[in-house]
Amino acid sequence: MELTMQVPKHAQEILEQLNNHGFEAYVVGGCVRDSLLHRVPGDWDITTSARPEQVKAIFGHTIDTGLQHGTVTIMRDKVGYEVTTYRIDGEYEDGRHPKEVEFTSNLLEDLKRRDFTINAMAYNPKEGLVDAFEGIQDLKEKRIRCVGNALERFTEDALRILRAIRFSAQLGFSIEESTWEAIKVIAPNLIHVSKERIQVELTKLLLSNHPDEIRKVFDRELDTRICADFPKINPAQIAIDPGLPKEKHMRWAALLRHQTPEEAVAILRQLKLDNDTISKAKTLVQWWKRPIGADQTQIRKTMSQMAPELYDDLLVLKTSVGELELQAEGCVEDLDWVKTQSREIRQRGDCVSLKELAITGADLIQSGMKPGKELGETLKRLLELVLEHPEWNTKDILKKV
Numbered sequence: 001m002e003l004t005m006q007v008p009k010h011a012q013e014i015l016e017q018l019n020n021h022g023f024e025a026y027v028v029g030g031c032v033r034d035s036l037l038h039r040v041p042g043d044w045d046i047t048t049s050a051r052p053e054q055v056k057a058i059f060g061h062t063i064d065t066g067l068q069h070g071t072v073t074i075m076r077d078k079v080g081y082e083v084t085t086y087r088i089d090g091e092y093e094d095g096r097h098p099k100e101v102e103f104t105s106n107l108l109e110d111l112k113r114r115d116f117t118i119n120a121m122a123y124n125p126k127e128g129l130v131d132a133f134e135g136i137q138d139l140k141e142k143r144i145r146c147v148g149n150a151l152e153r154f155t156e157d158a159l160r161i162l163r164a165i166r167f168s169a170q171l172g173f174s175i176e177e178s179t180w181e182a183i184k185v186i187a188p189n190l191i192h193v194s195k196e197r198i199q200v201e202l203t204k205l206l207l208s209n210h211p212d213e214i215r216k217v218f219d220r221e222l223d224t225r226i227c228a229d230f231p232k233i234n235p236a237q238i239a240i241d242p243g244l245p246k247e248k249h250m251r252w253a254a255l256l257r258h259q260t261p262e263e264a265v266a267i268l269r270q271l272k273l274d275n276d277t278i279s280k281a282k283t284l285v286q287w288w289k290r291p292i293g294a295d296q297t298q299i300r301k302t303m304s305q306m307a308p309e310l311y312d313d314l315l316v317l318k319t320s321v322g323e324l325e326l327q328a329e330g331c332v333e334d335l336d337w338v339k340t341q342s343r344e345i346r347q348r349g350d351c352v353s354l355k356e357l358a359i360t361g362a363d364l365i366q367s368g369m370k371p372g373k374e375l376g377e378t379l380k381r382l383l384e385l386v387l388e389h390p391e392w393n394t395k396d397i398l399k400k401v
């Protein structure tokens with residue numbers, strides 16, 4: 001394994017500036033792991049012996065990201081670099097961070113607090129790689145292993161259980177045995193972890209190259225601690241195509257497709273997903289096993305039920321699920337034919353939404369109709385007509401019908 005890495009210019013300058021003021025500084029954690037694996041790091045975190053006040057004094061313009069935890073963000077070319085003082089973590093609470101932290105001047109103490117060996121390496125161009133816990137060995141052997149005693153580490157923060165599963169899905173790694181055993185023991189503690197943190201890890205897992213790894217959550221009976229309705233998912237039915245676009249609503253919908261739309265929404269709400277994702281995923285769960293339509297009118301009617309991008313996502317989801325499963329659900333249709341028809345409808349510019357209707361609410365008011373419920377219903381009725389007769393979508397015709 002190549003043990004040098006390409007640190008981006010700005011991160012390197014930050015390290016140098018800290019060094020020039022007499023402080024130690026390294027890039028650390030996920031960016032070191034990803035670089036060694038030839039993956040593109042999402043962000044470059046820096047760990048330093050300098051205290052937050054000292055970092056601020058050196059760099060002038062900084063953002064107080066989490067001062068109480070020692071983190072200051074430095075912006076370079078619109079990219080944020082989080083610089084965090086070496087620290088020892090106290091007990092974790094039900095938040096994103098430990099209850100109290102203690103700063104230290106010892107890099108090893110800082111690395112020791114980190115969750116997994118592959119996440120506990122630091123690097124700087126002068127000293128090379130600092131790998132105190134055999135992270136390299138675990139990278140080579142594709143293994144997720146806790147730093148230190150797994151039982152203790154999961155007891156400090158039960159979210160690490162889901163992080164272990166998430167990293168194994170992202171990297172295609174296995175979970176080392178004592179780490180996996182500890183997960184079984186500490187699983188009940190997940191109940192104390194906030195739903196937001198749980199959701200972030202599950203979403204990252206679903207967006208990974210091995211989304212089916214979410215089954216591990218069921219192997220270890222973690223499902224009962226995820227959220228109230230999560231155990232309604234039948235692990236035997238989980239099959240998420242890794243080729244599915246890495247978008248939240250697509251991956252969550254693929255996971256939840258065998259639930260009723262109401263159950264799917266309940267799970268997503270309990271996990272505090274954003275409303276946009278919930279609403280899109282709900283539509284996909286509602287529609288994936290319904291035939292889109294046997295003729296162009298029916299296809300237009302389906303199109304009118306959702307935004308155009310979501311309609312495209314629906315076709316992608318159906319395709320990824322495959323005709324076999326669709327047929328098993330009683331949905332018999334020729335997807336290729338539907339796609340061709342849909343393209344034709346789009347190319348012709350047929351109206352499939354109120355927005356595209358040739359007549360507007362304002363037009364109706366001008367011709368004497370009062371604003372209100374009836375007006376809305378009239379517009380809907382006109383849309384229904386136009387969905388059946390696209391050629392009627394002109395002001396003149398619609399005024400007459």
Ligand code: ATP
Pocket residue numbers: 028029030031042043045113114115116119120157159160204
């Ligand atoms: P990614 O950003 O790709 O999700 P990452 O490894 O950078 O992965 P982050 O959540 O950004 O993960 O955390 C950065 C680093 O902080 C980790 O690599 C790890 O060293 C440490 N870390 C994060 N969360 C925890 C935790 N709950 N317990 C212990 N260490 C943690």
Ligand code: MG
Pocket residue numbers: 030042043
């Ligand atoms: Mg990160």
